Amino acid sequence: MTPRMIRIDRAVTLLVAILLVALGLLMVDWHYRWVFGTYPTELSTGPAREVVTAGWFPWALAAAGIVLGFLGLMWLLAHLRRRGPSTLRLRTSDETGRVQADLRSIADTSGGRLESMAALTGVTGTVVTIRSRPVILLRGRVDPVASTASITDAAEICTRDLAAAFPDQAITCRILVDSPRRGKARQQSNVRVR
Numbered sequence: 564m565t566p567r568m569i570r571i572d573r574a575v576t577l578l579v580a581i582l583l584v585a586l587g588l589l590m591v592d593w594h595y596r597w598v599f600g601t602y603p604t605e606l607s608t609g610p611a612r613e614v615v616t617a618g619w620f621p622w623a624l625a626a627a628g629i630v631l632g633f634l635g636l637m638w639l640l641a642h643l644r645r646r647g648p649s650t651l652r653l654r655t656s657d658e659t660g661r662v663q664a665d666l667r668s669i670a671d672t673s674g675g676r677l678e679s680m681a682a683l684t685g686v687t688g689t690v691v692t693i694r695s696r697p698v699i700l701l702r703g704r705v706d707p708v709a710s711t712a713s714i715t716d717a718a719e720i721c722t723r724d725l726a727a728a729f730p731d732q733a734i735t736c737r738i739l740v741d742s743p744r745r746g747k748a749r750q751q752s753n754v755r756v757r
Contacts, residue, residue: 568641651697651733666690670699673721677701681717682709702739714740
């Protein structure tokens with residue numbers, strides 16, 4: 564998700580929370596009459612019935628449903644995990660030519676190297692975009708007999724190699740180590756190196 568989408572999510576969540584708390588407080592006050600002493604004893608559905616039976620109401624309801632459905636679809640699509648860029652233009656590019664790094668190949672190679680150095684299985688390397696920057700994400704499962712020190716050392720070597728390859732910090736590396744498959748161990752181990 565983009566930082567803008569995260570801010571929108573937080574604002575909408577805050578607004579919904581405030582509305583729900585206000586509705587809950589109104590219901591409590593309706594029962595105990597602490598703030599507003601009087602409430603009507605009977606409610607009339609006449610005005611609502613007039614609106615619902617109007618000729619324009621089905622069309623307005625259908626249009627509102629289409630708009631809300633479209634907004635909901637846009638909201639869901641904005642929350643899908645976006646793959647990062649496949650290439651990165653390096654600073655050595657100039658008017659004579661463009662120099663690019665193939666990020667997906669770098670991610671695959673880094674994943675294979677991490678798996679060969681540490682007791683990890685099924686290491687995959689992908690490119691994701693986090694805060695508008697490409698990040699090499701390496702993810703694998705820990706072997707139940709692996710030591711934390713060997714995994715940490717391998718993670719540090721991989722991140723140090725990527726930092727040396729891109730000294731301008733155009734790319735960062737994140738390593739996630741998941742627990743073994745079910746039945747082998749229950750403990751989750753996460754090693755995050757940036």
